[in-house]
Amino acid sequence: MAPIGAAAGAVDGLSINLATVREQYNMRQAVEACLTQGITAISPWRDQVHAIGLAEAARIVADNRLRVTGLCRGGMFPAADATGQTAAIDDNKRAIDEAAALNADCLVLVVGGLAPGSRDISSARDMVADGIAAILPHARAAGIPLAIEPLHPMYAADRACVNTLEQALDICDLLGDGIGVAIDVYHVWWDPKLYEQIARAGAARRIFAHHICDWLVPTTDLLLDRGMMGDGVIDLKGIRAAIEKAGYHGTQEVEIFSAQNWWKKPGEEVLSTCIERFRTVC
Amino acid sequence: MAPIGAAAGAVDGLSINLATVREQYNMRQAVEACLTQGITAISPWRDQVHAIGLAEAARIVADNRLRVTGLCRGGMFPAADATGQTAAIDDNKRAIDEAAALNADCLVLVVGGLAPGSRDISSARDMVADGIAAILPHARAAGIPLAIEPLHPMYAADRACVNTLEQALDICDLLGDGIGVAIDVYHVWWDPKLYEQIARAGAARRIFAHHICDWLVPTTDLLLDRGMMGDGVIDLKGIRAAIEKAGYHGTQEVEIFSAQNWWKKPGEEVLSTCIERFRTVC
Numbered sequence: 307m308a309p310i311g312a313a314a315g316a317v318d319g320l321s322i323n324l325a326t327v328r329e330q331y332n333m334r335q336a337v338e339a340c341l342t343q344g345i346t347a348i349s350p351w352r353d354q355v356h357a358i359g360l361a362e363a364a365r366i367v368a369d370n371r372l373r374v375t376g377l378c379r380g381g382m383f384p385a386a387d388a389t390g391q392t393a394a395i396d397d398n399k400r401a402i403d404e405a406a407a408l409n410a411d412c413l414v415l416v417v418g419g420l421a422p423g424s425r426d427i428s429s430a431r432d433m434v435a436d437g438i439a440a441i442l443p444h445a446r447a448a449g450i451p452l453a454i455e456p457l458h459p460m461y462a463a464d465r466a467c468v469n470t471l472e473q474a475l476d477i478c479d480l481l482g483d484g485i486g487v488a489i490d491v492y493h494v495w496w497d498p499k500l501y502e503q504i505a506r507a508g509a510a511r512r513i514f515a516h517h518i519c520d521w522l523v524p525t526t527d528l529l530l531d532r533g534m535m536g537d538g539v540i541d542l543k544g545i546r547a548a549i550e551k552a553g554y555h556g557t558q559e560v561e562i563f564s565a566q567n568w569w570k571k572p573g574e575e576v577l578s579t580c581i582e583r584f585r586t587v588c
Numbered sequence: 589m590a591p592i593g594a595a596a597g598a599v600d601g602l603s604i605n606l607a608t609v610r611e612q613y614n615m616r617q618a619v620e621a622c623l624t625q626g627i628t629a630i631s632p633w634r635d636q637v638h639a640i641g642l643a644e645a646a647r648i649v650a651d652n653r654l655r656v657t658g659l660c661r662g663g664m665f666p667a668a669d670a671t672g673q674t675a676a677i678d679d680n681k682r683a684i685d686e687a688a689a690l691n692a693d694c695l696v697l698v699v700g701g702l703a704p705g706s707r708d709i710s711s712a713r714d715m716v717a718d719g720i721a722a723i724l725p726h727a728r729a730a731g732i733p734l735a736i737e738p739l740h741p742m743y744a745a746d747r748a749c750v751n752t753l754e755q756a757l758d759i760c761d762l763l764g765d766g767i768g769v770a771i772d773v774y775h776v777w778w779d780p781k782l783y784e785q786i787a788r789a790g791a792a793r794r795i796f797a798h799h800i801c802d803w804l805v806p807t808t809d810l811l812l813d814r815g816m817m818g819d820g821v822i823d824l825k826g827i828r829a830a831i832e833k834a835g836y837h838g839t840q841e842v843e844i845f846s847a848q849n850w851w852k853k854p855g856e857e858v859l860s861t862c863i864e865r866f867r868t869v870c
Binding site: 420424425426427431458459460462463464467469470472473495496497498521523524525528538539540541544 | 706707713741745751752777780803805806807810
């Protein structure tokens with residue numbers, strides 16, 4: 307297959323998480339729109355890959371020499387019973403295989419919240435550590451690093467019971483090689499131990515991804531009101547400097563869920579705004 | 589003044605933060621409704637006190653032998669300039685005086701978020717520590733303990749840049765006596781270091797208040813969708829046991845902001861539900 311878009315001058319260091327334009331484009335369309343503006347690094351979600359088929363997605367990546375900065379997402383380990391836990395582990399192994407087919411830099415893990423009907427977050431955290439341990443050999447064999455993404459504490463119940471970089475790194479230390487973190491500024495910007503833990507993560511070579519967006523004031527929805535870089539209160543340049551000082555010089559990946567704003571704008575405008583903000587405020 | 593309500597059998601160990609019924613009652617009405625159901629401990633907000641006047645509020649407390657488990661709230665230290673910081677300190681000193689007039693167990697501090705227009709959370713935190721240091725002598729002289737309430741990280745930008753118990757206790761350790769924490773389960777339940785830090789707080793005799801409500805799944809509003817105890821996912825009994833093991837045996841204070849649910853119900857029903865849940869799930 308021939309390349310589907312002509313790069314208009316590569317935008318070095320910027321990746322677009324395709325959730326950012328998920329309402330505007332399927333994966334193929336999103337890639338075309340990215341390439342038109344010179345963006346050559348992407349991070350798709352599994353449902354976007356499945357919608358066009360893994361083989362086709364892998365062809366698009368290879369033919370356009372795209373950098374895939376991550377596949378979103380594995381995780382979701384806590385379950386009500388052993389059958390559910392096994393199903394989660396099996397699904398994560400498929401996600402690892404998909405990440406390998408896409409030549410992704412890592413598989414991002416959103417680890418899951420409380421098991422259904424449970425109030426035991428400690429037990430959920432144990433299930434997460436056990437689940438990651440169970441898939442890690444498969445990930446190592448596939449050459450796919452696993453990136454735990456600590457999620458903001460407001461998602462502890464229903465999306466991820468790993469909520470700080472310190473906690474994620476403690477899990478990494480237990481598990482050894484092939485596991486690290488995806489640092490999303492939205493989730494960690496508030497943490498009084500952020501800079502200390504970024505340094506720790508860098509020293510251990512565990513920073514696998516750096517996601518950006520912004521925290522709006524006010525925030526009107528817990529999930530779907532993320533801001534464009536520069537429109538909120540996160541010290542993006544400060545966090546970037548710390549991550550680079552810690553030794554990570556990979557891309558900054560824009561991931562914005564914005565039901566009432568950016569998802570309603572033309573995709574081209576969203577992408578051009580990402581580029582402009584990346585160049586000015588990040 | 590004669591007592592305004594006859595206790596129907598005291599509900600030991602339960603306090604009602606009057607924000608829980610703020611849409612139904614003024615302070616005087618709330619006290620009457622509490623006493624009717626046997627609740628003899630309350631925690632008013634300053635605007636509720638001001639609405640009826642401090643002298644009248646103090647009379648109601650004294651005449652009814654109410655326990656005031658805290659006055660809400662001081663704090664809000666970060667400001668755009670020195671004038672704003674001084675104004676905040678002066679207002680906190682007035683809050684201390686009001687707490688003393690009400691014979692309150694403590695003044696709860698919601699420390700404030702980023703200064704206006706600022707993205708520098710480290711600077712905000714410095715302003716908080718400086719502000720508390722500036723009012724602490726006044727608090728000690730008045731015999732009013734200051735209780736830093738770490739707020740959920742989703743409030744870091746606009747309400748409180750102290751977001752974990754560990755961070756609050758670090759500030760306490762810097763400042764010495766007369767300063768401790770208010771542990772509100774809503775804000776801290778997710779914290780992987782919660783139990784470790786409760787033990788630390790207890791060992792230092794810094795637990796001054798224990799607030800309860802519940803975290804709903806889903807949560808539809810960042811501020812005004814707190815749940816009644818038992819309706820959410822917080823391990824209330826587990827946290828209570830840890831707080832008691834740490835040596836705190838004060839009241840559990842119900843504080844629920846619920847614009848679409850509990851604030852719309854009759855106050856009597858809210859209070860009777862608080863009692864029933866306090867007795868069964870807390």
